[in-house]
Amino acid sequence: xxxxxxxxxxxxxxxxxRVTFTCRASQSISSYLNWYQQKPGKAPKLLIYGASSLQSxxxxxxxxxxxxxxxxxxxxxxxxxxxxxxxxxxxxxxxxTFGQGTRLEIK
Amino acid sequence: xxxxxxxxxxxxxxxxxxxxxxxxxxxxxxxxGISWVRQAPGQGLExxxxxxxxSGNTHSAQKLxxxxxxxxxxxxxxxxxxxxxxxxxxxxxxxxARLGVAGTRGYSYFDYWGQGTLVTVSS
Numbered sequence: 001x002x003x004x005x006x007x008x009x010x011x012x013x014x015x016x017x018r019v020t021f022t023c024r025a026s027q028s029i030s031s032y033l034n035w036y037q038q039k040p041g042k043a044p045k046l047l048i049y050g051a052s053s054l055q056s057x058x059x060x061x062x063x064x065x066x067x068x069x070x071x072x073x074x075x076x077x078x079x080x081x082x083x084x085x086x087x088x089x090x091x092x093x094x095x096x097t098f099g100q101g102t103r104l105e106i107k
Numbered sequence: 108x109x110x111x112x113x114x115x116x117x118x119x120x121x122x123x124x125x126x127x128x129x130x131x132x133x134x135x136x137x138x139x140g141i142s143w144v145r146q147a148p149g150q151g152l153e154x155x156x157x158x159x160x161x162s163g164n165t166h167s168a169q170k171l172x173x174x175x176x177x178x179x180x181x182x183x184x185x186x187x188x189x190x191x192x193x194x195x196x197x198x199x200x201x202x203x204a205r206l207g208v209a210g211t212r213g214y215s216y217f218d219y220w221g222q223g224t225l226v227t228v229s230s
Contacts, residue, residue: 001169034216036152043202043220044144044152050214087152091215094166096142096154 002026002090006099012107013078021073021102023088028068032092035064035073038101039084047086048073078104109133111203111221118227119193126189127224129203136179137161140206141186142217143177145199153199157206158186193228200225 003026013019023033031051036044046055048064051071061076075082083106088099114128129141143155156167158177165177176189186203201224204217 031212032214034214036217038152043204043223044217045220046216046218049207049216049218050210050212053209053214055216055218089152089154089217094157095168096157098144098152098154101151 001095002029002093002097004088004090004097004099006086006088006102008102009100010103010105012105014107015078015080017078017107019075019078019104021086021088021104023066023071023073023099025069025071025090025092029090029092031067032090033064033066033071034089034091035062036087036089037082037084038087044087109205109219111205111219113201113203113221113224116225116227118229120230121194121228123193123228124189124191125193125226126187127201127203127226129186129188129221131184131186131205134205136181136184136186139208140215141177141179142204142206143175143188144202144204144217146202146223147196147199150199155188155201160186190226193226195228198226198228 005024007022033051035048038044052064085101085103110132112130137160142157158165160179179186203221205219207218208215
């Protein structure tokens, strides 16, 4: 299986900050990389698909870049509702895998 | 609007089986695949498998092969996931998710999710 590694595992930031999350694949996955946001007790929500395409209805402060093995998710200006856990997920292989998540906390 | 509504929480003993349902509305079930994802308490997301609601073809995670069965009933627009020989480490919230596809390169992703079903395995 393709291993997905996210860093950092947790991050503290303030409202208005610019934050970046990193996801690395154990082998090339081209642009078959998605990002999700999950809040406690809720199902994940799709933010970015195909590494850089913004899902309909997702605010433009979210953006994704990368291809091959290295990917980033950036929030340009943190809002109070953005504090959550973020997961990357590869869909290159039929055996889908998720990263372990990055928890974004309020500083 | 697209909705996936899952069945209620379950408590099972070790060695038993559980069957979780996921009723789709707002779209044609056979036009998309359905995946199952689980999340143990305080842990991350684990993909379990996928079923084509059109063909019935399935693909499951290697660690669950032999214990998991995914099916669909197109007459009721419902997908099912059955997990057998339950163990304590199967305790988790189980989600169904619609598998969307976009672009000429066929990027796939989970665009709609059920609300989750808590399965507790305890003696």
